[in-house]
Amino acid sequence: MASTLIAIVAGVGPGTGASVARKFAAAYPVVLLARKPENYENLAKEINQSGGKAIGISTDISDSASVKNAIDVIKKEFGSDVGAAAAIFNASGGFLRTPFLGLPEDVFKTSIAVSATGGFIFSQATLPLLLKGVELKSAHPPSLIFTGATASVKANAQMASFATGKWALRALSQSLAKEFGPQGVHVSHAIIDGVIDIPRTKEWLKDAGPDAKLSADGIANDYWNLHTQPRTNFTWEIDLRPAVEKW
Amino acid sequence: MASTLIAIVAGVGPGTGASVARKFAAAYPVVLLARKPENYENLAKEINQSGGKAIGISTDISDSASVKNAIDVIKKEFGSDVGAAAAIFNASGGFLRTPFLGLPEDVFKTSIAVSATGGFIFSQATLPLLLKGVELKSAHPPSLIFTGATASVKANAQMASFATGKWALRALSQSLAKEFGPQGVHVSHAIIDGVIDIPRTKEWLKDAGPDAKLSADGIANDYWNLHTQPRTNFTWEIDLRPAVEKW
Amino acid sequence: MASTLIAIVAGVGPGTGASVARKFAAAYPVVLLARKPENYENLAKEINQSGGKAIGISTDISDSASVKNAIDVIKKEFGSDVGAAAAIFNASGGFLRTPFLGLPEDVFKTSIAVSATGGFIFSQATLPLLLKGVELKSAHPPSLIFTGATASVKANAQMASFATGKWALRALSQSLAKEFGPQGVHVSHAIIDGVIDIPRTKEWLKDAGPDAKLSADGIANDYWNLHTQPRTNFTWEIDLRPAVEKW
Amino acid sequence: MASTLIAIVAGVGPGTGASVARKFAAAYPVVLLARKPENYENLAKEINQSGGKAIGISTDISDSASVKNAIDVIKKEFGSDVGAAAAIFNASGGFLRTPFLGLPEDVFKTSIAVSATGGFIFSQATLPLLLKGVELKSAHPPSLIFTGATASVKANAQMASFATGKWALRALSQSLAKEFGPQGVHVSHAIIDGVIDIPRTKEWLKDAGPDAKLSADGIANDYWNLHTQPRTNFTWEIDLRPAVEKW
Numbered sequence: 001m002a003s004t005l006i007a008i009v010a011g012v013g014p015g016t017g018a019s020v021a022r023k024f025a026a027a028y029p030v031v032l033l034a035r036k037p038e039n040y041e042n043l044a045k046e047i048n049q050s051g052g053k054a055i056g057i058s059t060d061i062s063d064s065a066s067v068k069n070a071i072d073v074i075k076k077e078f079g080s081d082v083g084a085a086a087a088i089f090n091a092s093g094g095f096l097r098t099p100f101l102g103l104p105e106d107v108f109k110t111s112i113a114v115s116a117t118g119g120f121i122f123s124q125a126t127l128p129l130l131l132k133g134v135e136l137k138s139a140h141p142p143s144l145i146f147t148g149a150t151a152s153v154k155a156n157a158q159m160a161s162f163a164t165g166k167w168a169l170r171a172l173s174q175s176l177a178k179e180f181g182p183q184g185v186h187v188s189h190a191i192i193d194g195v196i197d198i199p200r201t202k203e204w205l206k207d208a209g210p211d212a213k214l215s216a217d218g219i220a221n222d223y224w225n226l227h228t229q230p231r232t233n234f235t236w237e238i239d240l241r242p243a244v245e246k247w
Numbered sequence: 248m249a250s251t252l253i254a255i256v257a258g259v260g261p262g263t264g265a266s267v268a269r270k271f272a273a274a275y276p277v278v279l280l281a282r283k284p285e286n287y288e289n290l291a292k293e294i295n296q297s298g299g300k301a302i303g304i305s306t307d308i309s310d311s312a313s314v315k316n317a318i319d320v321i322k323k324e325f326g327s328d329v330g331a332a333a334a335i336f337n338a339s340g341g342f343l344r345t346p347f348l349g350l351p352e353d354v355f356k357t358s359i360a361v362s363a364t365g366g367f368i369f370s371q372a373t374l375p376l377l378l379k380g381v382e383l384k385s386a387h388p389p390s391l392i393f394t395g396a397t398a399s400v401k402a403n404a405q406m407a408s409f410a411t412g413k414w415a416l417r418a419l420s421q422s423l424a425k426e427f428g429p430q431g432v433h434v435s436h437a438i439i440d441g442v443i444d445i446p447r448t449k450e451w452l453k454d455a456g457p458d459a460k461l462s463a464d465g466i467a468n469d470y471w472n473l474h475t476q477p478r479t480n481f482t483w484e485i486d487l488r489p490a491v492e493k494w
Numbered sequence: 495m496a497s498t499l500i501a502i503v504a505g506v507g508p509g510t511g512a513s514v515a516r517k518f519a520a521a522y523p524v525v526l527l528a529r530k531p532e533n534y535e536n537l538a539k540e541i542n543q544s545g546g547k548a549i550g551i552s553t554d555i556s557d558s559a560s561v562k563n564a565i566d567v568i569k570k571e572f573g574s575d576v577g578a579a580a581a582i583f584n585a586s587g588g589f590l591r592t593p594f595l596g597l598p599e600d601v602f603k604t605s606i607a608v609s610a611t612g613g614f615i616f617s618q619a620t621l622p623l624l625l626k627g628v629e630l631k632s633a634h635p636p637s638l639i640f641t642g643a644t645a646s647v648k649a650n651a652q653m654a655s656f657a658t659g660k661w662a663l664r665a666l667s668q669s670l671a672k673e674f675g676p677q678g679v680h681v682s683h684a685i686i687d688g689v690i691d692i693p694r695t696k697e698w699l700k701d702a703g704p705d706a707k708l709s710a711d712g713i714a715n716d717y718w719n720l721h722t723q724p725r726t727n728f729t730w731e732i733d734l735r736p737a738v739e740k741w
Numbered sequence: 742m743a744s745t746l747i748a749i750v751a752g753v754g755p756g757t758g759a760s761v762a763r764k765f766a767a768a769y770p771v772v773l774l775a776r777k778p779e780n781y782e783n784l785a786k787e788i789n790q791s792g793g794k795a796i797g798i799s800t801d802i803s804d805s806a807s808v809k810n811a812i813d814v815i816k817k818e819f820g821s822d823v824g825a826a827a828a829i830f831n832a833s834g835g836f837l838r839t840p841f842l843g844l845p846e847d848v849f850k851t852s853i854a855v856s857a858t859g860g861f862i863f864s865q866a867t868l869p870l871l872l873k874g875v876e877l878k879s880a881h882p883p884s885l886i887f888t889g890a891t892a893s894v895k896a897n898a899q900m901a902s903f904a905t906g907k908w909a910l911r912a913l914s915q916s917l918a919k920e921f922g923p924q925g926v927h928v929s930h931a932i933i934d935g936v937i938d939i940p941r942t943k944e945w946l947k948d949a950g951p952d953a954k955l956s957a958d959g960i961a962n963d964y965w966n967l968h969t970q971p972r973t974n975f976t977w978e979i980d981l982r983p984a985v986e987k988w
Contacts, residue, residue: 064599100673101621105558108614112606116658120602127595141490155665157673163665164610171649171661179594179651181490197479211478218480225472231458231490232444233465238485243388243428243478311846347920348868352805355861359853363905367849374842402912404920410912411857418896418908426841426898635984675984691973705972712974719966725952725984726938727959732979737882737922737972 004078005138006031008129010061010122011091012040015198016147019220020088024227025052028085031074033059061091061118067125074129083136084129086227089122089169090147091115095162108161115165119146119172127180134184141186141234143227146173147219148191177236186234188226192219193241212244251325252385253278255376257308257369258338259287262445263394266467267335271474272299275332278321279303308338308365314372321376330379332387333474336369336416337394338362342409355408362412366393366419374427381431388433388481390474393420397440424483433481435473439466440488459491498572499632500525502623504555504616505585506534509692510641513714514582518721519546522579525568526550555585555612561619568623577630578623580721583616583663584641585609589656602655609659613640613666621674628678635680635728637721640667641713644687671730680728682720686713687735706738745819746879747772749870751802751863752832753781756939757888760961761829765968766793769826772815773797802832802859808866815870824877825870827968830863830910831888832856836903849902856906860887860913868921875925882927882975884968887914891934918977927975929967933960934982953985 007024010033011017017039021030025047032040032054040056047054057073060066075082094111096103126144133142152170155163170189177187195201197213205212219240226235241247254271257280258264264286268277272294279287279301287303294301304320307313322329341358343350370391380389399417402410417436424434442448444460452459466487473482488494501518504527505511511533515524519541526534526548534550541548551567554560569576588605590597620638627636646664649657664683671681689695691707699706713734720729735741748765751774752758758780762771766788773781773795781797788795798814801807816823835852837844864885874883893911896904911930918928936942938954946953960981967976982988 100670101618103614103618105615105618109611112610112662116606116610116662117603120597120654120658121599124595124597124599151665155668155672157669160614160666160669160673163669164614164662167665168606168610168658168662171645171657172654174649175651175654175657176594178494178649179654181488181492184490186490213479215477215479218477222472222476222480222482225469229469230462230465232460232462233469233487234490235469235485235487238482240480240482241428243431243433243481245428247425347917348865350861350865352862352865356858359857359909363853363857363909364850367844367901367905368846371842371844371846398912402915402919404916407861407913407916407920410916411861411909414912415853415857415905415909418892418904419901420896422896422898422901422904423841425896426901672988675982675986678984680984707973709971709973712971716966716970716974716976719963723963724956724959726954726956727963727981728984729963729979729981732976734974734976735922737925737927737975739922741919 003081003083003136004029005083005085005133005136006074006078007086007088008084008126009033009088009090010059011089012043014200015196015216016192016219017090018043019216020090020223021054022047023220023224024086025054029053029078032056033061033070035060061122062113064121067121071125081132082129083132083138084126084142085133085138085140086143086145087122087126087130088145088223089119091118092147092149092165094165097158099158100160103161108164111161111165112168116168116172119169123172123176127185130185131183140228141184141231143186143188144176144180145188145190145223145226148189150191150193152191174236181234184231186226186229188235189237190219190222191237191239193239193247194245208244212242214240214242250328250330250383251276252330252332252380252383253321253325254333254335255331255373256280256335256337257306258336258394259290261447262443262463263439263466264337265290266463267337267470268301269294270467270471271333272301276300276325280306280308280317282307308369309360311368314368318372328379329376330383330385331373331376331389332380332385333390333392334369334373334377335392335470336366338365339394339412341412344405346405347407350408355411358408358412359415363415363419366416370419370423374432377432378430387475388431388478390433390435391423391427392435392437392470392473395436395438397438399438421483428481431478433473433476435482436484437466437469438484438486440486440494441492455491459489461487461489497575497577497630498523499577499579499627499630500568500572501580501582502578502620503527503582503584504553505583506537508694509690509710510686510713511584512537513710514584514717515548516541517714517718518580519548523547523572527553527555527564529554555616556607558615561615565619575626576623577626577632578620578636579627579632579634580637580639581616581620581624582639582717583613585612586641586643586659588659591652593652594654597655602658605655605659606662610662610666613663617666617670621679624679625677634722635678635725637680637682638670638674639682639684639717639720642683642685644685646685668730675728678725680720680723682729683731684713684716685731685733687733687741688739702738706736708734708736744822744824744877745770746824746826746874746877747815747819748827748829749825749867750774750829750831751800752830753784755941756937756957757933757960758831759784760957761831761964762795763788764961764965765827766795770794770819774800774802774811776801802863803854805862808862812866822873823870824873824879825867825883826874826879826881827884827886828863828867828871829886829964830860832859833888833906835906838899840899841901844902849905852902852906853909857909857913860910864913864917868926871926872924881969882925882972884927884929885917885921886929886931886964886967889930889932891932893932915977922975925972927967927970929976930978931960931963932978932980934980934988935986949985953983955981955983
């Protein structure tokens, strides 16, 4: 039996994660990772009902035992010789804009645990599957894509928690891009510089016009474009922002 | 009569320029600018014969009178209410790796004349057409794309000439992205970090494997992907390099 | 009785930390923090015997209880109204150049614990003393200085552990510079881009000439120069490397 | 007769240039370059009357013949075996905040002529003297220092003219730092990120408090600190801004 190529999305919620999952589900079975099942259950159902294939696995991305368990579930489901065509790290945490001296230690540690340690654990767990994807000659180079933010490149006042984790994640992605590019895995980092248009942000930026927020489907499309770049033309980093954004 | 939307490519040669022209010619009449007619004549013929529409105009991009003349020719050909869907600046000059104290003044000035002044003149000439494209509600946001290089972000020893011009061009593109994004024009900058696979580089990197050089058609594809991003999701900058490239 | 102004150095060892402590000891009583007493005992003795004043406190910089204890010891020694003229974060950990798939989780976590969490804990503990230094009108603006590395701005292949922590620390320092600059505290980050000349590196770069390694005393001098900048002229970041270094 | 070591300052005016000249005049005879004699005459007189030595030479920094003439005057004055301990490029031009489509071509070209071409010409003319300074074993490594601005690292909307020149100059300085560091010349770039307190800016930022503007003497002091760094500890780049500056 032929080996399967899957896509794995960590940090599935109502925004980028869901759009990315839908986009990649058109080409690959997708695995949805989130801590809370309510974050992936409906999405998995939707994908499965519309002709795709999706499974959700409750996973704490900052806990290597939990991620190891997810990989075990994946191998049970798709075979022990499963390869990955894409792994997308979309998790984040520890966002709090606050004067530094009032920043709770646990918020700071959450940012680090998700963005830095979580990125590390996710990468160590998925890279063997991505390298397997290279071996299986996936149609497009297996891709490891990290979702960044404005705070990945600018550490503003009162943003020490989120920025610290996001800079760490960007460093991780750059190091991996340099190490695994020559091995055929395409590692990318996307700087999402603006507000994403999701239910939670419905009331934000209402006066800034209809195009003031990033489209999550648009982000998913850009991730797909990164994924389909050939080995000769890898992009490590893109930035994405609404046309009207000040930067 | 309906207004026409065109694509303008400056710096047409056997590599990126030609690939970009072919790619955009599938959607728009294209205008090919180069100093020497032999750089665009065959390409224009090829595009016209395969069902597209192309005209070439001999233009010195660093000379505002020459570029003004090109705009006049464009308006005569496509109507005075012509708009641009895309303008791509792919010109460069003054490349010379040499100890600084032996760098001829005219080489340095050529780099500056093409990359800095040329970028400025091309942008001032095409932005009114791109803004006209916004007005004409082009299917994709009118795009002004600049071709950069490794030397756009790293100024290595003995590379003062080329790097100086390329950093200047990157600054120009960033300032324009911030000013014209809110007006609906998508300004991008692409860092081409590696050798492009063209006839002139045929013998280069032969030992580095079949994927060691950038594909010009791949670059054209990435430019097209930039062009088709919606107003909600503009990328200012991408980097592009072969998977095996050290960076 | 007048309040005292002290300097606190975290991460005292045989290199930068000791040189910085000696330099600042010429102006202020210094507090030396390191996990192992053998890292500060001789240095404290040396400073005390040569007319300065130094105390060492065994401290785990990544543990907020341990750092809180250090602050208690400081207040007991110098008075509860003690202010800080300088706090220098020179700790680091988790350095390991290794293929990513063989990088032990605990090494990665050490890098993060020291550089990210440690930087956070040290800053939350010392900033109140530095703000007290502003209030006490210290002769030079109270300074919080972070020691970075090449890996703070470049995440090379096989360097994911160290680079991730160092990028995080740089983000922290930038956010703090923006928040606390207007409050009178000078926050800086120094990119040490090269090998420091200490006993442990005696055999390194022997063929590269006498000036191929950074002088720790030179670094201390640069930190002092940062410290003595007036409020009108704050530097956030400097890079430091031997003249012969390739970069 | 012993060879002389001088300092050369290009772009002498009432601000940074004058402060730098005074600072370096305490250690070296200084050569003041500016287009208009009224920009250096009083300063030269002041330095000569207070025990230093200064000569002014009317020079168009963007014109290689004019700069060659300045070098001839220098050699006539100080001997053909004169060396330079420092060369400081403080010239700038083409500052105009304006919508891009209204930016006059001559303003853009002035920015480029001064910052890019002027930087090139000044460097080619002074580096032989700086290398001579290395040979003469100057007390501090001969230094070539470039004055940058906020616009050297950020190209804001409507700032295309100034930013383009300043990015070009930064590229030049980086390339020269990499090439001439190993030869013993210390090349630096200073990002002056704020308003400098000079007669022309007297009325600016009056509500922002007494420390809202950079001190020109402070900048001169920082340049001197760069100059006195030993070969083991070279800084390429520093940023400088008032404590209260938003960035």
